[in-house]
Amino acid sequence: MGMIKMTKKKIWNAGCVVLVLLLLCTVISFHVERLMRIPVEVVRGSQSEEEKAMRLARIPLSCYGEDPSTVFYVEEQEGLFGMELVAHTKEVWPIETAEDMALVPEQLDDDGLPLQIVRWSVYPLEDGDLVVVQEDGESRMLSGVNAEQLQELKKQLPGMAVCLFVLLAFMALGTWNLFHLQSRAYKRGLAGAVIILACLGILWAGLWTLEIPREYLPPEYILDVKGYVNW
Amino acid sequence: MDRNKGKKSLPALFLLALLFLFPVLYMLFRSVYTAGDGISFLSYYEVLLGRPEYLVRFFRSLGMCLLIAAGQTLISCLAGTAFAKYRFIGDRFWFAVFVLFMILPIQVTLLPNYILLEMLGFLNSWKALIIPAVFSPFGTVWLTFVFRAVPDGSLDAARIDGANQLQLIRYIITPAAKPAVVTLFVLTFTESWNMVEQPMIFLEREQDYPLSVFLAAVSQGDIGIQSVCGLLCLVPVTFFFLYYREELTDGLKDVLWG
Numbered sequence: 001m002g003m004i005k006m007t008k009k010k011i012w013n014a015g016c017v018v019l020v021l022l023l024l025c026t027v028i029s030f031h032v033e034r035l036m037r038i039p040v041e042v043v044r045g046s047q048s049e050e051e052k053a054m055r056l057a058r059i060p061l062s063c064y065g066e067d068p069s070t071v072f073y074v075e076e077q078e079g080l081f082g083m084e085l086v087a088h089t090k091e092v093w094p095i096e097t098a099e100d101m102a103l104v105p106e107q108l109d110d111d112g113l114p115l116q117i118v119r120w121s122v123y124p125l126e127d128g129d130l131v132v133v134q135e136d137g138e139s140r141m142l143s144g145v146n147a148e149q150l151q152e153l154k155k156q157l158p159g160m161a162v163c164l165f166v167l168l169a170f171m172a173l174g175t176w177n178l179f180h181l182q183s184r185a186y187k188r189g190l191a192g193a194v195i196i197l198a199c200l201g202i203l204w205a206g207l208w209t210l211e212i213p214r215e216y217l218p219p220e221y222i223l224d225v226k227g228y229v230n231w
Numbered sequence: 232m233d234r235n236k237g238k239k240s241l242p243a244l245f246l247l248a249l250l251f252l253f254p255v256l257y258m259l260f261r262s263v264y265t266a267g268d269g270i271s272f273l274s275y276y277e278v279l280l281g282r283p284e285y286l287v288r289f290f291r292s293l294g295m296c297l298l299i300a301a302g303q304t305l306i307s308c309l310a311g312t313a314f315a316k317y318r319f320i321g322d323r324f325w326f327a328v329f330v331l332f333m334i335l336p337i338q339v340t341l342l343p344n345y346i347l348l349e350m351l352g353f354l355n356s357w358k359a360l361i362i363p364a365v366f367s368p369f370g371t372v373w374l375t376f377v378f379r380a381v382p383d384g385s386l387d388a389a390r391i392d393g394a395n396q397l398q399l400i401r402y403i404i405t406p407a408a409k410p411a412v413v414t415l416f417v418l419t420f421t422e423s424w425n426m427v428e429q430p431m432i433f434l435e436r437e438q439d440y441p442l443s444v445f446l447a448a449v450s451q452g453d454i455g456i457q458s459v460c461g462l463l464c465l466v467p468v469t470f471f472f473l474y475y476r477e478e479l480t481d482g483l484k485d486v487l488w489g
Contacts, residue, residue: 004477008474011470011473011474012474015470015474018466018470022279022286022289022290022466023290025279025280025286026283026286026287026290028280029279029280029281029282029283029286030283032280032281033281033282033283036281078436078438079284079438080283080284080287080288080438081283221273221276221281222280222281223276223280
């Protein structure tokens with residue numbers, strides 16, 4: 001009987017640790033996804049009256065990447081947390097090019113509005129990438145505003161690391177208290193749950209202050225060490 | 232002699248266990264191995280850190296299933312006590328109705344449930360999944376059989392001591408049949424965790440789908456992410472099975488062999 005109780009306690013403790021880790025991952029992953037969204041600048045095709053009548057439009061040549069016939073456009077899609085912007089590819093052959101502009105067939109979305117075509121992005125896009133529209137994205141990057149922002153962030157890093165360490169210590173304490181729920185110490189267990197939720201709440205709110213310019217993060221994965229080394 | 236016989240059957244049992252474990256082992260293998268990249272933990276990164284949608288769905292499904300399991304256990308304890316310990320007009324008839332509904336396949340009740348939920352305005356919300364599941368007849372029938380074995384003498388003694396009806400259930404009947412009640416909780420949780428038909432019919436938006444249905448649409452073609460999601464799905468069920476192993480064994484034994 002004692003052996004069974006001991007095993008139960010171990011399973012309970014392991015379950016608590018896994019649950020807290022998964023909760024922690026949930027909070028962090030929300031912010032990782034936010035940070036990893038690729039900033040893009042978008043344009044809508046410009047038209048003269050004559051072009052409008054012929055269902056043609058002009059877009060900047062910079063909309064085309066390596067593939068001379070494909071552009072990326074941004075579309076609003078319903079995600080788990082509301083509407084999110086997703087990049088998709090579309091084959092648009094230029095009819096003629098002149099002065100950095102390409103004359104193309106008119107591109108409309110489902111509502112009949114001109115498509116938001118990507119003119120510039122920090123990293124090369126792939127179909128289905130989550131993006132965020134930043135009207136002055138390119139100028140911010142080139143003017144060094146983002147570099148200054150990163151320098152400011154670097155100054156705050158030690159403080160952030162200390163706060164994170166304290167939060168993790170409190171979460172460990174909360175998890176330790178949660179272990180005692182199994183031995184019917186309800187008050188202690190409840191206190192543990194409250195500590196964990198409070199820590200997660202603070203972490204959630206605190207991570208909103210973390211704004212790393214996208215070009216200083218690796219192209220695909222935030223944990224891509226090679227990306228940081230190369231940068 | 233018997234001991235030797237037991238030892239001889241060990242390899243066969245081991246092979247059988249391996250056969251049952253094979254899908255899990257394969258999933259574990261595919262979660263870290265992709266044909267092109269070899270060993271890689273990118274799928275774990277994607278599910279646990281890269282995008283929150285998997286874990287958010289996991290916790291939403293977990294909450295829903297805990298609510299269903301707790302609700303059905305509570306309702307079944309109350310209804311099971313009524314059928315097992317009280318005599319009222321039509322008790323046998325109503326119990327027969329419960330048994331009848333229990334043996335009906337889920338596909339038969341889907342349409343009436345859909346019409347009823349539409350009338351109540353519960354469609355396209357999680358109420359459509361929770362409420363019919365909480366009032367499922369299986370638990371009531373199961374606990375009625377178990378509660379019948381609880382001696383009436385102990386209930387009479389508690390009544391003499393001043394216990395009311397709810398106290399009888401809380402302090403006498405439920406503790407006496409604890410393994411069966413726990414087994415019902417775990418089985419209900421597992422059933423709702425694996426729910427597929429109801430969300431597909433009662434919910435319109437893909438964003439509302441629980442993990443069990445969403446799993447089918449997870450990055451089709453990316454077997455690594457699918458495997459990690461599959462492993463994530465195993466976590467709560469495995470926890471409940473390991474934690475309540477003794478109660479499950481006793482609970483099933485009580486009902487199957489008395």
